[in-house]
Amino acid sequence: MAEATTNGKYKVIGTRPIRHDGADKVTGRAKYGADYTFPGMLHGKVLRSPHAHAIIKSINFDKALKLPGVKAIVTSKDLPSVANKLEQAGEMAINPHHLSMNILAHDRVLYDGHAIAAVAAINGHIAEEAVRLIEVEYEVLPPVMTVDVAMKPGATILHKDLRNQEDGDKQTNVAQHYQFKRGDVAAGFKAADYVVEREFKTAMVHQGYIEPHNAVGIYSSDGTATIYCSTQGAFEVRSFSAQVLGMPVGKIRVVPAEIGGGFGGKTTVYLEPLSVLLSKKTGAPVKLVMSRAEVLRASGPTSGSQIKVKMGATKDGKLVAAEIWMAYEAGAFPGSPVGAGAMCIITPYKVENFLIDAYDVVVNRPKTAAYRAPGATNAAFASETVIDELAEKCGIDPIDFRIKNGVKEGDAQTVGPPFKRIGFIQTCEAIKNSPHYKSKLTGKNRGRGVASGFWFNAGMNSSATVNIHADGTASVVTGSPDIGGSRASMAMITAEVLGLSANDVRPVTADTDSIGHTDVTGGSRVTFATGMAVYEAAQDAVKQMIERASKVWEKKPDEVEFRDGKFFAKGNGVPPMSIKDLAPRFSRTGGPITGRASVNGRGVGPGFATTCVDVEVDPETGKVQILRCTIAQDAGKAIHPSYVEGQMQGGTAQGLGWGLNEEYFYDEKGILRNVGLLDYRMPTCLDLPMIETCVVEEANPGHPLGVRGVGEVSIVPPPAALANAIYRAVGVRMLETPMSPPKVLKAVLKHGGSAQHSAAAD
Amino acid sequence: MSKKTLVEATVNGETVEFLCEPRQSLLESLRDILELTGAKEGCLTGDCGACSVMIDGRVVCSCLMFGVEAQGTNITTVEGLATTGTLHSLQRKFLEHASLQCGICTPGFLMAAKGLLDRNPEPNEADVRYALAGNLCRCTGYDKIVKAVLDAAADLRTHGEGKAAAR
Missing domain, CATH: 1.10.150.120 ([2Fe-2S]-binding domain)
Structure with a gap:
C-alpha cells in the first residue's frame, strides 16, 4: 500500500534542498539558549574550585549575599540526597549521586573548575562579584592527574567508596575493567612472521563547540519547572535534572533551543539543575551561561589515554594476533568511553586471536562526556599506526593491507555477533581509486598516510508525528534537537513518502511535553532512528488518507492506491486525487490527519571511514602542514548529500586538530593552564585544505531507506593517518597526540639520520 | 560602578540611543540592551569571532569593545545584512x-x-x-x-x- 514512493528511485532523497531553518540562521534570528530572556529574569554565575583535589572544610557566603542585587545562593546543601548506583535515565545509565556531586561539589572538589556554589543576581556582573565574595576553606590534597599514577598501588584515592569487580573491598581509582578475547593469542603470535609492539599516549581534548553551555530555569509555584537550554537531548536533560533535583520527570518540561554545536558534550547536564534550584529559591526565571574558561575547565572533554598495542602478521600480510592494554581517564567520576574504545580498536579487521584489557580510571580532571565516536579515536590512533607498520614490514601497500584483512558481511565483530552488510572494504577501495591516492606526492619532507575507523552507530528511541495541513502541505514533528541540518532530512523523508516537495514540509523540534520520548541527538542516530520514525509516521498518514479517499469515492480502502503523491481508485475512470484535493475534505470524512510513529531503532548499521592525508613536515620547527585530505565514509544512504559531506568534513577537521594541536595542559598542581581558544588551539581555516569526500552508499539492510548515520566515524582515522603521513615524510613514528611542533621536532632530532640529512641536503 | 552612560550610534542604518554601564561590552550592549542577539558570545576574548560586527566599515570583535566606545559609530550587525526581504x-x-x-x-x-x-x-x-x-x-x-x-x-x-x- 504505502510503499509506493520508495522503490529505490527517489524524488526528494538524495537532492540538496535549502535547509528549513537556514534563513533564520543567516539573519541572526535563530534563537539559541543564551538568546532567551524573560520578564524579571535573573542571571546566575557559578563559583568553581581553584584546586584540583581538596576537601571543602567550610563555605561562607554571608558577604556575597549582602551584596546589593544578589537574590540567592545555592550549594550542595540545597540538593537532595540521591541514590549511589547506576540507574536507567532514558537510554543511558547514570549514577545520580555522581551526577549530583558534579553539579555542585558535596564535601570535596575533584578537579580544577569543579562547581561549588551558584549565585543568582539582577545581572551577570553582580553575580560575578558575589561569586568572588564567597569564602571557601579547603584542605588541599595531592592531585592524581594521569592513569599510570592513579593505577599505582598506594595512589591517592579520589572516591573512598569506589570499588571494582576484581579488587574486592579495596579502595581504588579503577572503576571498571573490561576484557574481550578470542582464540589463542600465544599461538597467534607464534604463527606471526612480524610482530610490532608500541605504546601510545593521547592527550585529553575538548569537543570545542563554539556555543558555551546555557540554561534558563523557570520554577513555578505549582511545583512544575520549565528549562530552556541548548542540548542534544531534551529528554535526557529532563530525566537527569529530575534525578538530581528529586523531582518527578512529569513535572519538568525541557524546551530545546537552537544548539551551537555539541559533538557529544551536550548530552548531560551542568547548569540546568542549577537554573531550576535558583529559580525555586528566588521565584524568578534564572539564566546561566558558561564562559569559555568554564566550558574548558568544567564541561566534558574526552579522555586522555595510554594504550599498548602488540599485533602480529604473517609475511603474506595476514593479521594473526593482537594483544592490547588500554586505560582511559574518566575524569573525576567513573565513565570513560574505554569500553567502546576496546570494542572498536581492531574491529575493522579479521583477527582470529586477541586479548583486550581496558580500564576506566578516575583522575582529578573534569568528568568526561561523549565526544564523536567516543573512545574510538584514541584507540584507532594506536591500532592504525601499528597496522601501518605491519603493512610496511610485509611490503604491502597500506590500503591493500586493510582490504586484505578488512571485515565483510558475516565476519565476527569484536563483541562476537557477525556483521550484517557493511561497507568497510568499499571505503578503502574508494580511497584507493580517488584522484588523491592516485596522484603522486613529490617534494622533500612530504608524506602520505592512510587510516581507517569503525563506529557502532546507535538506534534507541524516537517519536515522530506528521500533520497534514488544510492546503495539502505537512509538518513533521520530532524530539531530536537539530545539530547539523537533520530537520532538512526529516522533511525530505516526509516529502518522499507523501510525494511532496521538501519545501512543502515544515520540520519542527518539539519540547518534552509535545512529542513522545526521543533519545539524545548522538550516536549518529537521528537520521537513522528518528528518520525511521518519520518514515513510519508519514506512512501512517498515507494509510489514514487512503481510508478518507475511499470514503470520498465510496470504495473500500483496498480499492484505493497511493503513488507519486496521488490517490487512485482502482478499476474505473475516476481522475486521481492529490493530497491537496483531499485535505479540504478531512473534516467531513473523520477529522484531521496526524500520522504517528514511535520506534526503538533496531537494525543499526555500523559506520566505517578511511582517510588519506598528505603532509609536509618542517624539520627545523616540527610544524606539520596538511597539504591534502580525502575521506571515504559509508553513509548507507545519503538523504541530504551536502550535510552528509558536512559531517565527514567536520569530523575530519576535528580529528586533524586532535592529531596535531589540541590538548589540555595541566600544571603540576593540576590546574588547567590553557583555558581560552587562543591556547586551546583548534584548527582555523588557514590550517586546513579543502576536505575531499567520497560518500559510499552501502545500504543498511536494517533501515527502510538504507540509512546508517554519518555523524561520528569521520573523526576516528585522522590522528593515525597523520602519524602515518609524518612517518613517510620524515621517518619517525609518532606515538603521542597531539603531534605538535615541539613533539615532532624532538622526534625528528632524536631520529637524526635520514630526516635531518634530507633537510640538510635541501 | 553601575552609573550608566548614554550612547548614541547608528545601528543597521537606524540612529539608536542606549544606556550602558562602563563595564558592559559592545556585544553585551547589542544583545542585552538593543536585543540584537545575532552576534554570539563564544569566548569573550576575541579568539572565536562569533561576535563579529562591522564598525565604520571594519570587522571588529564586539566582545573586545566596550558599549561606551560605540559612541558616534556606524555599526552593522548580521541583522542588517539583508535588505528588506532579500538576503545578501x-x-x-x-x-x-x-x-x-x-x-x-x-x-x-x-x-x-x-x-x-x-x-x-x-x-x-x-x-x-x-x-x-x-x-x-x-x-x-x-x-x-x-x-x-x-x-x-x-x-x-x-x-x-x-x-x-x-x-
Missing part, C-alpha cells in the same frame, strides 16, 4: 553551499566575509582563508564556507547586489 548574496550562498551546520558561528563568518568582499571583490582561496582565520567553526571543517564566500564574490561581481546591500 553571502547569506544565499551560505545556504546553497550548506556552509552551516549548527549555525552559531555563521553571523560572525558572514560579517568577516563581508569585510573581505568590501575590500577585495576578487579574492582567491588563500585570501578567503586568511580573512576568515579569526573566526572559528567547529562543525564544517571550513570547506563549504570557503566555497560559499568564493561563490558569493563571483555572484557579486556579476550582479553587483552587494554594493546595494552593503549600506
Whole structure:
C-alpha cells in the first residue's frame, strides 16, 4: 500500500534542498539558549574550585549575599540526597549521586573548575562579584592527574567508596575493567612472521563547540519547572535534572533551543539543575551561561589515554594476533568511553586471536562526556599506526593491507555477533581509486598516510508525528534537537513518502511535553532512528488518507492506491486525487490527519571511514602542514548529500586538530593552564585544505531507506593517518597526540639520520 | 560602578540611543540592551569571532569593545545584512553551499566575509582563508564556507547586489 514512493528511485532523497531553518540562521534570528530572556529574569554565575583535589572544610557566603542585587545562593546543601548506583535515565545509565556531586561539589572538589556554589543576581556582573565574595576553606590534597599514577598501588584515592569487580573491598581509582578475547593469542603470535609492539599516549581534548553551555530555569509555584537550554537531548536533560533535583520527570518540561554545536558534550547536564534550584529559591526565571574558561575547565572533554598495542602478521600480510592494554581517564567520576574504545580498536579487521584489557580510571580532571565516536579515536590512533607498520614490514601497500584483512558481511565483530552488510572494504577501495591516492606526492619532507575507523552507530528511541495541513502541505514533528541540518532530512523523508516537495514540509523540534520520548541527538542516530520514525509516521498518514479517499469515492480502502503523491481508485475512470484535493475534505470524512510513529531503532548499521592525508613536515620547527585530505565514509544512504559531506568534513577537521594541536595542559598542581581558544588551539581555516569526500552508499539492510548515520566515524582515522603521513615524510613514528611542533621536532632530532640529512641536503 | 552612560550610534542604518554601564561590552550592549542577539558570545576574548560586527566599515570583535566606545559609530550587525526581504548574496550562498551546520558561528563568518568582499571583490582561496582565520567553526571543517564566500564574490561581481546591500 504505502510503499509506493520508495522503490529505490527517489524524488526528494538524495537532492540538496535549502535547509528549513537556514534563513533564520543567516539573519541572526535563530534563537539559541543564551538568546532567551524573560520578564524579571535573573542571571546566575557559578563559583568553581581553584584546586584540583581538596576537601571543602567550610563555605561562607554571608558577604556575597549582602551584596546589593544578589537574590540567592545555592550549594550542595540545597540538593537532595540521591541514590549511589547506576540507574536507567532514558537510554543511558547514570549514577545520580555522581551526577549530583558534579553539579555542585558535596564535601570535596575533584578537579580544577569543579562547581561549588551558584549565585543568582539582577545581572551577570553582580553575580560575578558575589561569586568572588564567597569564602571557601579547603584542605588541599595531592592531585592524581594521569592513569599510570592513579593505577599505582598506594595512589591517592579520589572516591573512598569506589570499588571494582576484581579488587574486592579495596579502595581504588579503577572503576571498571573490561576484557574481550578470542582464540589463542600465544599461538597467534607464534604463527606471526612480524610482530610490532608500541605504546601510545593521547592527550585529553575538548569537543570545542563554539556555543558555551546555557540554561534558563523557570520554577513555578505549582511545583512544575520549565528549562530552556541548548542540548542534544531534551529528554535526557529532563530525566537527569529530575534525578538530581528529586523531582518527578512529569513535572519538568525541557524546551530545546537552537544548539551551537555539541559533538557529544551536550548530552548531560551542568547548569540546568542549577537554573531550576535558583529559580525555586528566588521565584524568578534564572539564566546561566558558561564562559569559555568554564566550558574548558568544567564541561566534558574526552579522555586522555595510554594504550599498548602488540599485533602480529604473517609475511603474506595476514593479521594473526593482537594483544592490547588500554586505560582511559574518566575524569573525576567513573565513565570513560574505554569500553567502546576496546570494542572498536581492531574491529575493522579479521583477527582470529586477541586479548583486550581496558580500564576506566578516575583522575582529578573534569568528568568526561561523549565526544564523536567516543573512545574510538584514541584507540584507532594506536591500532592504525601499528597496522601501518605491519603493512610496511610485509611490503604491502597500506590500503591493500586493510582490504586484505578488512571485515565483510558475516565476519565476527569484536563483541562476537557477525556483521550484517557493511561497507568497510568499499571505503578503502574508494580511497584507493580517488584522484588523491592516485596522484603522486613529490617534494622533500612530504608524506602520505592512510587510516581507517569503525563506529557502532546507535538506534534507541524516537517519536515522530506528521500533520497534514488544510492546503495539502505537512509538518513533521520530532524530539531530536537539530545539530547539523537533520530537520532538512526529516522533511525530505516526509516529502518522499507523501510525494511532496521538501519545501512543502515544515520540520519542527518539539519540547518534552509535545512529542513522545526521543533519545539524545548522538550516536549518529537521528537520521537513522528518528528518520525511521518519520518514515513510519508519514506512512501512517498515507494509510489514514487512503481510508478518507475511499470514503470520498465510496470504495473500500483496498480499492484505493497511493503513488507519486496521488490517490487512485482502482478499476474505473475516476481522475486521481492529490493530497491537496483531499485535505479540504478531512473534516467531513473523520477529522484531521496526524500520522504517528514511535520506534526503538533496531537494525543499526555500523559506520566505517578511511582517510588519506598528505603532509609536509618542517624539520627545523616540527610544524606539520596538511597539504591534502580525502575521506571515504559509508553513509548507507545519503538523504541530504551536502550535510552528509558536512559531517565527514567536520569530523575530519576535528580529528586533524586532535592529531596535531589540541590538548589540555595541566600544571603540576593540576590546574588547567590553557583555558581560552587562543591556547586551546583548534584548527582555523588557514590550517586546513579543502576536505575531499567520497560518500559510499552501502545500504543498511536494517533501515527502510538504507540509512546508517554519518555523524561520528569521520573523526576516528585522522590522528593515525597523520602519524602515518609524518612517518613517510620524515621517518619517525609518532606515538603521542597531539603531534605538535615541539613533539615532532624532538622526534625528528632524536631520529637524526635520514630526516635531518634530507633537510640538510635541501 | 553601575552609573550608566548614554550612547548614541547608528545601528543597521537606524540612529539608536542606549544606556550602558562602563563595564558592559559592545556585544553585551547589542544583545542585552538593543536585543540584537545575532552576534554570539563564544569566548569573550576575541579568539572565536562569533561576535563579529562591522564598525565604520571594519570587522571588529564586539566582545573586545566596550558599549561606551560605540559612541558616534556606524555599526552593522548580521541583522542588517539583508535588505528588506532579500538576503545578501553571502547569506544565499551560505545556504546553497550548506556552509552551516549548527549555525552559531555563521553571523560572525558572514560579517568577516563581508569585510573581505568590501575590500577585495576578487579574492582567491588563500585570501578567503586568511580573512576568515579569526573566526572559528567547529562543525564544517571550513570547506563549504570557503566555497560559499568564493561563490558569493563571483555572484557579486556579476550582479553587483552587494554594493546595494552593503549600506
